Amino acid sequence: MEDSDSNIRKWEDLDTDILVKIFQLLDIFELTSGIAHVCSAWRMACCDPLLWKALDFSMLKSNFIKIPLEPFVYVDGRSDRTLTRLLKISLSLSRQSVMTLIFHFNLYISDEQLTYTAERCPQLRRLVLPAWNRIKRSGMCKAIRGWKELESMTMPTIANPPYLLDEISTHCKNFSELKIMGPCDIVFASSLAAFLPKLKVLSLRCSILFKDVLILILDSLQHLEVLNISHCVLVEPLPPPQHKGIIREIDQTIRQKASRLRSFITCMDDSCVMCQRTRTDEGLVRWYKYEEGLWKTDEVRSLAL
Structure with missing residues (x-):
């Protein structure tokens, strides 16, 4: 009996690399469910940086x-309590190794949750922000100042963007x-030109876009290499009573100005489903009406989720 027991391998004796490969198949809920408390070997595997390069909350939405x-x-x-618990456990296990942070656009995080996350993700390279109804200017600025390695951001539009772009430019x-999930108006475009003149990739897909804003972007962002305006409702100002024309x-x-770009991605096809949806939603797509996860799509590979 003793001999047969000695031939039985225990879970805690499993090679750490194999445990890590198994744990890579788990989502954020499963990784934070308590498996790190099974034994010291499992906890060591749960803290492996390979598991935490990307912290993905894109499946978690607020009940609001x-x-x-x-x-x-x-x-x-x-x-709020669910998100706070997940943040505390995952950021403890990740040990500051998170390089990509993804929030669902309908996950309404608070100032405290954002700054808590920022302090524990100093190596962050890519950020996909949620709607920021509950995030104040001070909280956003404090977070950006801690992300000195930040290279890429997906964000909703805000009413007063200059302060955010100024913080990004400085820190x-x-x-x-940059990907903007919402209209890019003349104020936003002017702020991009003032604070992020060396921007290389910009996606404005599925929104309303005025012709003069597009021309300002093409004229001002001389380092721009990729511009995605797929499924946008492109309009130009008209005198009353029409005001604007599609x-x-x-x-x-525009094609001449865009010819210097490595990639100018467009789609204005009447038969395109996404183009139809953008027009129906008047340039502000109601993502909640459509297929789950559709908001993650982008024609620019580095911005798709």
Whole structure:
């Protein structure tokens, strides 16, 4: 009996590299479910940097209702507690090895949750931000100042973007990629030109885009290599009573300006489903109405999730 028992291998005796490969198949909920407490060997495997290069919360949405006053959403307390628990466990296990951080666009995080995360992810290279109804200017700026290695960001539009782009320009010297999930107006485009003139990749897909804004971007961002305006509703100002008219085809002036780019990605096809959806939603796509995970798509490979 003793001889047969001695031939039985225990889970804690399994090679660490094999454990890590197994744990790589788990999602964030499974990794934080308590497996790190099984034994010291499992905890060591759970802390391996390979598991935490990307911290993906894209499957986690807040349970919320919209309200008429700021911050215009009320988040259920259980949602907050769930996110806080997941953040604390995962950021403890990751030991500052997170390089990509992804939030669902309907995950309404707080200032405290954002800054707590920023302090524990100093090596962050890529950030996919959620809607920031509950994030104040001070919280966002504090987080950006801690992400000195940041290179890429996906973000919703905000009413007053200059301060954010100024912080990125000051503290994130390697920043080169930006995706905006929402309209890019003349103020935003001017801010890009002022604070991020060396931007290399920009995606404005699935939004309303004025012709003069597009021309400003092409004229001002001289280091731009890739521009994605797929499925955008391209419009130009018109005098009253029309105010604006939809452009059905990219004209020669814009194509000439874009010819210096390595890649100018467009789609303005009436038969394209995404183009139809952008027009139906008047240039501000209601992603919640469509297939789950559709918001992760991008024609620029480095920006797709």
